[in-house]
Amino acid sequence: MKEALNTDYQISHEIGHGRFGVVYRCYSTVSGDSFACKSIDKRLLSDPTDLECLQKEPKILHILGGNPNVIQIHRLYEDDNYLHMIIDLCDSPDLFDRISNRSSPFSEPEAANIFTPMISSISYCHRLGIAHRDIKPDNILFDINGNLKLADFGSAEWFGMNEHRSMSGIVGTPYYVAPEVLAGREYNEKVDVWSAGVILYIMLAGVPPFYGDSPAETFAAVLRGNLRFPTRIFRSVSPEAKDLLRKMLCKDVSRRLSADQVLRHPWVVNGGETRSMADLT
Numbered sequence: 001m002k003e004a005l006n007t008d009y010q011i012s013h014e015i016g017h018g019r020f021g022v023v024y025r026c027y028s029t030v031s032g033d034s035f036a037c038k039s040i041d042k043r044l045l046s047d048p049t050d051l052e053c054l055q056k057e058p059k060i061l062h063i064l065g066g067n068p069n070v071i072q073i074h075r076l077y078e079d080d081n082y083l084h085m086i087i088d089l090c091d092s093p094d095l096f097d098r099i100s101n102r103s104s105p106f107s108e109p110e111a112a113n114i115f116t117p118m119i120s121s122i123s124y125c126h127r128l129g130i131a132h133r134d135i136k137p138d139n140i141l142f143d144i145n146g147n148l149k150l151a152d153f154g155s156a157e158w159f160g161m162n163e164h165r166s167m168s169g170i171v172g173t174p175y176y177v178a179p180e181v182l183a184g185r186e187y188n189e190k191v192d193v194w195s196a197g198v199i200l201y202i203m204l205a206g207v208p209p210f211y212g213d214s215p216a217e218t219f220a221a222v223l224r225g226n227l228r229f230p231t232r233i234f235r236s237v238s239p240e241a242k243d244l245l246r247k248m249l250c251k252d253v254s255r256r257l258s259a260d261q262v263l264r265h266p267w268v269v270n271g272g273e274t275r276s277m278a279d280l281t
Contacts, residue, residue, distance in 0.1 A: 011024050021041060037086055039082055058083075064124070067124045069117045071151040092142040092143065093142070095137035095138075099203065114140070123263055126259050129161035133191060134155040136195065140199070159188065166187060167191075177195070193262060204241060247261075
């Protein structure tokens with residue numbers, strides 16, 4: 001299988017790596033177009049759960065194919081030791097880097113310019129019965145043209161388009177994981193809405209809404225879910241933005257907005273431009 005990969009693509013330099021694999025820049029030997037090759041060493045996957053995630057991700061990416069804001073899988077190569085996925089090349093700084101490299105929070109229009117395609121991609125996944133379950137800035141990528149791409153579906157789960165089966169299992173990342181996940185309860189796709197709300201809060205405030213000095217303290221803060229808008233930080237943030245955050249970072253899942261409802265919220269519809277609070281009623 002390695003021979004077929006090397007026939008179809010010229011593998012270039014490393015552009016990223018994770019626990020089990022490396023991402024390389026590569027070029028199609030036919031078209032010359034640039035892609036990324038995510039190579040995973042299956043010999044490092046001793047946990048059955050990790051092996052399951054490895055097999056699940058390419059299947060989910062095939063289901064989600066065609067959306068401009070979801071990373072696309074183009075080819076798949078597998079042998080006894082490795083799995084190689086040819087995916088979209090996203091070599092611009094990811095959202096984590098964009099947030100980290102700023103000296104001040106995003107303006108509301110700047111935040112909306114990123115948030116809108118992000119929540120649109122999440123809504124698309126949910127309509128096809130797939131929950132991402134690890135929405136965080138590191139998984140919000142951008143291609144060379146600045147197009148946002150939701151990536152890394154290793155923790156994603158199929159919950160069904162009609163029956164909407166509940167999910168279980170503690171997955172996700174401190175700061176961004178929803179409280180019902182940490183509580184060990186069954187949950188639904190709205191965990192992604194919570195995580196997206198945390199990202200929006202961070203973009204507008206420059207700090208996370210729930211945090212502690214250790215992962216355990218952060219988890220405890222998430223479980224409390226005591227959402228606050230410190231005056232010093234949120235003085236210039238509009239009531240519309242705070243209204244959206246309250247409805248996304250809502251511990252009561254039945255009252256938390258769905259991704260589709262977030263897309264219809266006035267703050268999103270108006271691109272982060274402030275309007276009268278009367279529009280929210």
